[in-house]
Amino acid sequence: MPDAETIRYRAADSGAPAAVDLLDQTRLPGEVSRLVCTDLSALHDAIVRLVVRGAPAIGIAAAYGVTLARIESSATPDEVRETYRSAIDYLATSRPTAVNLFWALDRMRTVVDSLEDAAIAELPSRLAAEAIQIHQEDRAMCREMGRHGAPLFSECRTVLTHCNAGSLATSAYGTALAPIYYLHEQGHLLAVYADETRPLLQGARLTAWELSQAGVNVTVCTDSMAGGLMRRGMIDAVVVGADRIAACGDVANKIGTYPLAVLARYHAIPFYVVAPTNTFDLELASGDLIPIEQRGEDEVRYASGQASGVMTVPREANVINPAFDVTPAELVSAIITERGVIEEPNAVRIQEHFG
Numbered sequence: 001m002p003d004a005e006t007i008r009y010r011a012a013d014s015g016a017p018a019a020v021d022l023l024d025q026t027r028l029p030g031e032v033s034r035l036v037c038t039d040l041s042a043l044h045d046a047i048v049r050l051v052v053r054g055a056p057a058i059g060i061a062a063a064y065g066v067t068l069a070r071i072e073s074s075a076t077p078d079e080v081r082e083t084y085r086s087a088i089d090y091l092a093t094s095r096p097t098a099v100n101l102f103w104a105l106d107r108m109r110t111v112v113d114s115l116e117d118a119a120i121a122e123l124p125s126r127l128a129a130e131a132i133q134i135h136q137e138d139r140a141m142c143r144e145m146g147r148h149g150a151p152l153f154s155e156c157r158t159v160l161t162h163c164n165a166g167s168l169a170t171s172a173y174g175t176a177l178a179p180i181y182y183l184h185e186q187g188h189l190l191a192v193y194a195d196e197t198r199p200l201l202q203g204a205r206l207t208a209w210e211l212s213q214a215g216v217n218v219t220v221c222t223d224s225m226a227g228g229l230m231r232r233g234m235i236d237a238v239v240v241g242a243d244r245i246a247a248c249g250d251v252a253n254k255i256g257t258y259p260l261a262v263l264a265r266y267h268a269i270p271f272y273v274v275a276p277t278n279t280f281d282l283e284l285a286s287g288d289l290i291p292i293e294q295r296g297e298d299e300v301r302y303a304s305g306q307a308s309g310v311m312t313v314p315r316e317a318n319v320i321n322p323a324f325d326v327t328p329a330e331l332v333s334a335i336i337t338e339r340g341v342i343e344e345p346n347a348v349r350i351q352e353h354f355g
């Protein structure tokens, strides 16, 4: 695993405000730097700009973010609760697709709602403790996903992954990359092909960076190479993360995941999704109901994703930029969670998995 921690937290202490310290993923791989957020709007902006990104990491960062709300010393218990509820509502507007964000904020809301007036002075420390707990649980879940997923790859020499579903997208180990790290620790060295992942290049910039840091053999390919590599027998399995999984097993993940699943099926290659149970949204019957984030045009129009970069699309042309797509459950060979493996997922098997 790479050493750099995606998210660090410093609780408020004798006058110093709480701080959420993020590895700035917009600057990787050229620069390893951190962004320290001490107020809500800075943290909200960091999530919107993908300084911190990846479904579990967004949830963890937002949970810590709630503790950045400023409470007036004269506030009544109701005012204290209202301030934290507003902070939660505000952070929930940062990105729409990854359900882990809403899951983590719901846990924080439960803490706010459950404390009696007499104990209201404890609320800041209770919220900090809950966010730390969410962060620690994620680390354990990633490890378990690695353990459960590893046997599926025991016959593989190469895997293809898309976007970044590694340490940078979580607390550690990642989701899709967890089985790869797990096997690496056991001496089973898989070679990884990382799709560059247009338009923001999370695969090229982030997955290739963190796997290299960890000593894993990684080769970056452009998104359009995947089919050709499969046809030449160079890919033994595809493994991706998820931002939201519907009750039937349809999977929303980074744009470009769905065509990979179609290609994998055509070439009879297994297509695995690795995600913690808090990435499931069992209230949605179908993936068609998952809200898909539409991001700004500049990410497609300019090479660096920003208007300061080289223009790659003529001004007169329209562009679209949906950040995620949905892969139907029928194309998914298995979903691996911290609880185990759901082979050929469907509504019944997912229901059984949740017991």
Ligand SMILES: CSC[C@@H](O)[C@@H](O)C(=O)COP(=O)(O)O
Pocket: 050, 053, 054, 055, 056, 098, 162, 163, 164, 165, 166, 169, 170, 174, 175, 176, 202, 240, 241, 242, 243, 253, 254, 255, 323
């Ligand atoms: C463990 S992360 C799984 C997903 O969140 C990941 O594959 C992904 O699509 C991230 O998208 P991003 O837009 O970079 O947040």
